[in-house]
Amino acid sequence: MTVHAEKPLQPMIPAGQAVLDVRGLTVEYATGAEPVRACTDISFTLRRGEILGVAGESGSGKSTLITALTRLQRPPAVTTGGEILFHGRDGAKPVDLVTLDGRQLRRYRWTALSIVLQSAMDALNPVMRIGAQFADVLRAHDRTLGKRAAWARAEELLALVGISADRVRDYPHQLSGGMRQRAAIALALACRPELVVMDEPTTAVDVVMQRQILAQVLRLRRELGFAVVFVTHDLSLLLELADRIAVMYAGRIVEVGEAAAIYGAPKHPYTQGLRDSFPPLHAPLRDLHGIPGTPPDLRRPPAGCPFHPRCARRTDGCDERLPLLLPVGRDAGHEAACLLNETDGDHGGETR
Amino acid sequence: MSKPAIETGSTDNASTDTASADSTSTATRRARTAKDPKNPKAAKDRHPEEPAHTPEYVLEARDVSKHFTVRGALGRTTVVHAVEDATVRLKPGQILALVGESGSGKTTLARMLARFHEPTSGEIVLRGEAVSRSGRARRGYHSEVQLIFQDPFGSLNPMHRVRYNLDRALRLHHRHLTAAEREERTTQLLERVSLTPAAEFAAKFPHELSGGQRQRVVIARALAVEPKVLLGDEPISMLDVSIRLEMLNLLQRLRTEDGLALLYITHDIASARYLCDDIAVMYAGQMVESGPKEAVIASPQHPYTKLLIESSPDPERGVGDREAFFAGADELGEPPSLIDPPTGCRFHPRCPFAMKECGEQAPPRAELGDGHWAKCWLHARGRAGELADTTHAAATAARREALQGAS
Numbered sequence: 001m002t003v004h005a006e007k008p009l010q011p012m013i014p015a016g017q018a019v020l021d022v023r024g025l026t027v028e029y030a031t032g033a034e035p036v037r038a039c040t041d042i043s044f045t046l047r048r049g050e051i052l053g054v055a056g057e058s059g060s061g062k063s064t065l066i067t068a069l070t071r072l073q074r075p076p077a078v079t080t081g082g083e084i085l086f087h088g089r090d091g092a093k094p095v096d097l098v099t100l101d102g103r104q105l106r107r108y109r110w111t112a113l114s115i116v117l118q119s120a121m122d123a124l125n126p127v128m129r130i131g132a133q134f135a136d137v138l139r140a141h142d143r144t145l146g147k148r149a150a151w152a153r154a155e156e157l158l159a160l161v162g163i164s165a166d167r168v169r170d171y172p173h174q175l176s177g178g179m180r181q182r183a184a185i186a187l188a189l190a191c192r193p194e195l196v197v198m199d200e201p202t203t204a205v206d207v208v209m210q211r212q213i214l215a216q217v218l219r220l221r222r223e224l225g226f227a228v229v230f231v232t233h234d235l236s237l238l239l240e241l242a243d244r245i246a247v248m249y250a251g252r253i254v255e256v257g258e259a260a261a262i263y264g265a266p267k268h269p270y271t272q273g274l275r276d277s278f279p280p281l282h283a284p285l286r287d288l289h290g291i292p293g294t295p296p297d298l299r300r301p302p303a304g305c306p307f308h309p310r311c312a313r314r315t316d317g318c319d320e321r322l323p324l325l326l327p328v329g330r331d332a333g334h335e336a337a338c339l340l341n342e343t344d345g346d347h348g349g350e351t352r
Numbered sequence: 353m354s355k356p357a358i359e360t361g362s363t364d365n366a367s368t369d370t371a372s373a374d375s376t377s378t379a380t381r382r383a384r385t386a387k388d389p390k391n392p393k394a395a396k397d398r399h400p401e402e403p404a405h406t407p408e409y410v411l412e413a414r415d416v417s418k419h420f421t422v423r424g425a426l427g428r429t430t431v432v433h434a435v436e437d438a439t440v441r442l443k444p445g446q447i448l449a450l451v452g453e454s455g456s457g458k459t460t461l462a463r464m465l466a467r468f469h470e471p472t473s474g475e476i477v478l479r480g481e482a483v484s485r486s487g488r489a490r491r492g493y494h495s496e497v498q499l500i501f502q503d504p505f506g507s508l509n510p511m512h513r514v515r516y517n518l519d520r521a522l523r524l525h526h527r528h529l530t531a532a533e534r535e536e537r538t539t540q541l542l543e544r545v546s547l548t549p550a551a552e553f554a555a556k557f558p559h560e561l562s563g564g565q566r567q568r569v570v571i572a573r574a575l576a577v578e579p580k581v582l583l584g585d586e587p588i589s590m591l592d593v594s595i596r597l598e599m600l601n602l603l604q605r606l607r608t609e610d611g612l613a614l615l616y617i618t619h620d621i622a623s624a625r626y627l628c629d630d631i632a633v634m635y636a637g638q639m640v641e642s643g644p645k646e647a648v649i650a651s652p653q654h655p656y657t658k659l660l661i662e663s664s665p666d667p668e669r670g671v672g673d674r675e676a677f678f679a680g681a682d683e684l685g686e687p688p689s690l691i692d693p694p695t696g697c698r699f700h701p702r703c704p705f706a707m708k709e710c711g712e713q714a715p716p717r718a719e720l721g722d723g724h725w726a727k728c729w730l731h732a733r734g735r736a737g738e739l740a741d742t743t744h745a746a747a748t749a750a751r752r753e754a755l756q757g758a759s
Contacts, residue, residue, distance in 0.1 A: 057592040058563070162683055176686055177454075206453040206619055208684050211663040215681035218674065233593055236622075236665040240677055263667060277593050279600075279626035281649065281666040288626070290597030294562045 018087055019194050019227045020046040020069075021094065025082035027061075027068045030075070036298050038064040040251045042082070043325075046195070049221065051228040053242030053259070055235045055274065059295050061251035062231045066199050069229065070115050071097055071105055086112065089194055111141055113195040114188040119204055120180035124172040130154070130183055131168035134190055141191050157186040161216050178209035182216065189220060197229045202237070214241055236278045239263045244333070247271045250296050250306035253325060257334030267328040267336035270307045305339065313340060407480030409441045410613050411465065411497060411581045416474030418460050422691075432690050434460040436637045437474070442581060442613040447603075449616045449624035449645070451660065452634035455687050458617050461634070462583045465615065466499040479580075495525045498574035502586040504566035508558040514569050515554040518542075521576040541572040545602060564595035571602065581613045582606070588623065600627050621664045625649055630723070633657045636688055636698040643724030651740060653718070653726035656699045659684065659744040680745030683752075697729065704747035705730055705738060 025042040028035040039061045046052050056062040067073040069084060085094040086108065097108070117123040125133055134154030139145050145153070155165040161182035163175075172180055181201060188196050198217075202210040218241070221228060230242060238245050239259055246256040247270065255268040266272045273291040293310035296302050302309055308318040318339055325337040416439075420432040435457040442448055450458045463469045465476060467483070467490060475482045483493055501507040508517050518541055522534045529537065542550035545568040558566055567587060574582055584603065588596040604627060606612050618624050624631055625645050632642040633654065641654040652658040663684070669677065685702035688694050694701050700710035709715075710729050718731030730736045742750075 057594060178686055207621075207665075208453060208659060208663045209686065211678070211681045212684050215678035218678050219682060234665065235593065236667045239667050240665055240669065240674065274594060275667065277597055278667050279597075279622045280668045281622045281625065281661070281664055283668045285626060287601075288597045289601065291594035292598070294564065294595070295592075 017048050018045045018085075019048045019050075020229075021083075021085040021087070022046075022069070023083050023085070025065070025068060025084060025098075026080050027064050027073070027077055028080045029077050032299075034299065035078075035080075037301075038077070038251050038298060039068060042253055044246055044253065044256060046227050046229065048194070049225045049227055050244065051217075051221065051230055051242045053238030053245040054229060054231045054248060055233065055238055055245060056231075056248035057233055057295055059250075059298065060248040061298075062233075062248050063199060064251075065248070066115070066197055066229070066231055069097075070113060070197055071100070072115065086195075088112065110137055110191040110193060112193055113197065114191070114193040116181075116185050116188045116196060116198040116201045118200040120177070120184040121172060123184050124180060124187075126172050129169050129171055130158070130175070134158075134168075134187060137187060137190050153190075157190055158183060160189070160220060161186045162212075178205050178212065181205055181209075181213060185213070185217065185220075189224065189226070192224065193226055195227045195229070197231075199231050200233070201230075203232070203234075210237070217241075235274050247274065250301060251298060252306065252337065254307065254338070255334075255336040256325070257329070257336075258331055261329060261331045261334045265329055265331075265334075267334070267341050268307075268338045269311050269313050269340070271336070273310075273312075305337075315339065407477075408443060409477070410444045410479055411440075411442045411615075412477040413438060413440045413461065413465055413471075414475050414477055415439055416461070416464055416471040416476065418457075418464055418469055419472045430691050433637055433693055434690060435464070435471075436693075438634070438637075438639050440465070440615065440632065440639075442615060444580065444613050445607055445611040446630070447607055447614045447616055447628040449618060449628035449631045450634060451618055451621055451624055451631060453619065453660075453687050455636075455690065456634040457637040457690075458634050459585055460637075462499065462585050462615065462617050466497060466583055467493055468499075491525075495577045496579050497581045497583065498577060498579040499583045499585065500567075500570055500574055500587045503590055504563055504570050505558075505590070507570050508566060508573075510558050512557070513554065514542075514556050514558070514561075517558070517569065518554070518573050518576055521573050525577040537576070541576055542569075544575060544606075545569070545572045546598075547572070562595075563591050564599065567591060567599060568602070571599075571606075575606070579612070581615070583615045583617070585617045586619075587616075589618070589620070596623065597626075603627060621649065621661055622666070633660065636693055637690055638698060639727070640699065641724075641726040641728075643720070644722060647720075647722065647724045653720055653724065653731070653736060653739065654699075654728045655703045655705050655730075655739065655744065657726075658739055659702075662744050680743075680749040684745070684748065697727070704744065704751045705735065707733065709733075 023043050025039060026037065027039040028037050042065060054062050054065065064077060067077065068079050079098055084097040086097050087094045131151045131154040134157060135147060135150035138150045138153055151168065155168050158168060159165065163179055163182060167175065175183060202213050205213065232238060242259050244257065245259050245262045246253045247268065249270050255262065255266065255271045262271060263275060266275055276288060277290045279288060291310055296306055304319040304321055305323050308314045311318065321339065323337040323339045323342060325335045326342065328334055328336045328341045415437045416435060417437055418435040420434055422430050422432060424430060438461055440461065450461065452458050460469065464471050470485065478493060478496060483489060515538055518538045519534055522529060522537055538554055539550040542553050547553040547565060547568050561569065588599045591599060600623060603614060607614055616624060616628055628645055630643065631645045631648045633640050633656065635656045641648060641652065641657045648657060649661060652661055688698060688701065696711045696713050697715050700706040703710065707729055715727045715729045716732055717725050717727050719725050730739065
C-alpha cells in the first residue's frame, strides 16, 4: 500500500477552490397532474478534498439530490432548473453537468465523479468476478491497459480497502457484506475521481464495519485527495465524519455549516431537533422526545416554512413566508433558513 | 400465579416512573439497579413472604442452542451454529437489551423465544414452566409473548385496513369477545399507542400510514393479546431518526404502565442505554458479557463489548480530532464463520489482548458483582485492568506492530 505521508490536509486543498458548484438546483417528478418538487433551489459549493455530509429523513429529497448530481436520474424525475458546475483538475472552464448529453457525460463518469450506492450487492454484478468488474471499468477508461495489468491494478485497489489479493477472483456473493461495500468503494476510486458521491454506504453494515469503512474513506481521502458528498439519515455519524454538513428538509437545504457549528450551535429548529434525537452514549441520560409529527407530503407542501407544522418555536409568519437560507452565527459559511434568525439576529440557537 | 409477578413488576415500575420523571433519572435508576440483585437467591431473601415456587422470571431461555443444517450443492451438509448455550432471563417490567453484530445470533435467539424455531438443545421457560411443543400450548404461549418485527412495512397485511389487522389478533386470542367489544378494544389499543383519532386510523390501509405509525399499529396488535413479554427485534431501526425516540418512549411507557417485560434487540448501543435496564452482549452465537447498562457501557469487561462501544457514533464526543477517533480503525476484523467457529474464545482471532489459552479453551465466566459478568480469560489471568487503559483500535495497532517486529 502506498501511503504518501501527507499529514496536513490543508495544503492539498487550496481554500475556496471548488470542485462542484451547485446553484438553484430544482428536481421535479412529473407524475399525475401536478409535478412534485423533490428538490427545490438547492445551492452549495463543495471544495476540493472536502467531505460534505447531507443529512435528512426519508422523503427529504437527499436521494433525489444524489441522482441529480450524478445525472443518474430516470424519468419521471426531471431537473427543471439550476446548474451543477464541475471544475476539473486541469483548471479548464467549469462544465455544467446538467446540460451534457450521455456521450459527453461518459468522459466524466468514473474519472471525474463516481458513486457508491447503499447496497453493494445491487451495485456489483453478481455473475462477474470482482477482478473482472474492476478490469471492465479500468479498461473502458484506459484503452492501452492490458487485461493482466488491469487485474493487477484491481488487486492494488482492493488492498487499499484491506481486502487481500486472493479475493480478486471471488464473486460478490463470496464476500461478506462489509467486504462488498469496501470493494464498491475501491471500484469507485478505480479511475481516480475528484468527487465521490456516497449514498448511505454504511446503513446496511454493522457499527464495527461502519467504523472500519469510514476510517478507510478518511485515509483514502487523505492519500488521494478526492472530495466526498456523503448522504445519510444518521446525523451523529456525519458529526464525526464530515467537514461540513447540509441538513435537508422537504426538498430544501434548511441549514448548512461546519460540522462543529451544526453540532454546537444549530440555528434551525429542525437541526436542533435532529441533533437531540440521538440518545447520548456516555453523557447523563435525560428524557428526549425527537420531533413530533411526520415530514410533509411533498405533493401538498405546507405554505411558508415547510417545517412549521412540526416546529415548537413557530411564530407569526412561519405559515406564510418562506424563510431564505441566510448567513447566521459567528462561523463563516454557516447558513440557516428560519425566520427566527431573520428577526432576532444572532441568537436562534438556544432551545433546550 | 401471575399475581406476585405483576406486583414485583409494579414496584419496579413505580421507581422507574419517578426516575424517568425527574432530571436525575440515571442516578436513580442506577441506584435502583444497584439495590436490585440479579441472582435469584438474593431476590428471594428480599421477598421472604413470597412462596418458594413463585418464579422470579417471566420468561427465560436456559442454555439454548440452535444449529441449522444447510444442504449445499453435491449433497454436502453443513451445520451453522447460530446460537450456543445462551441464557436470557426477563423479569416482569424489566427491559433487557441484546446487542451484537449481525450474525451474532441475537435474532435467532429472539425467534426461539418467540417459538418460531425450536431450540436444538436447552429449554424455554415461561413463568417457571418449560413450554411444551404442542400446537395448543403454542397459542397459549403467544398470548403471553409477542414479537415485534423490524420491518413495519412487511408485518401488516396490506390488503386490509388497520381495524382488520387488530381485530384478527383479538378474535384469535380473545374468543369470548363480541364484535362490539372488539371494536371498543381496537379503539383503546389505538389510543394507547397514540394513534388518535382512533376511528380515523382504524379505517386506514397500512400504505396510508407513515413508518412510525405503522410500527405503532404493529405494537398495538402485539398488545391486543395482552402479553406479558414483548420481544422487539430492532423495532426502530427502519424508522426515521426523528420518530425513533417517540417509539422508545412508547415502549418505556408500556413497561411502566403494564409491567411488560421487553427484550430489546439492537445494534444501536445508545438507544439501548436510553431504554433498557440491563445489557447482554452476544458475539458469534454466544453471550460474552451482561450486566447493568451503565456498568457495561462505562467500563466494558469484554474486549468485544469494548470494540462495539468504541465503534458506535457518539455525538457527545463532539467534533474534534477526527483523525484521532478513527486512528487504527481501518482493520477491526469481521465476525467468524458460524459453520466452523474458532476454538476457545470465539473472539480470539480479532482480539488484541489474546493469549495462548484464548485459542484453546473457552473462557470461564467471571462474576464482577452487581449481576455484571464477562466471559474472558483476562479476568482469570488478572489482566482485566488493561481493558480500561487503551482503545481497541490502539491495542490492535500496537499488537500488529509487535508482531511485525517479531517476524
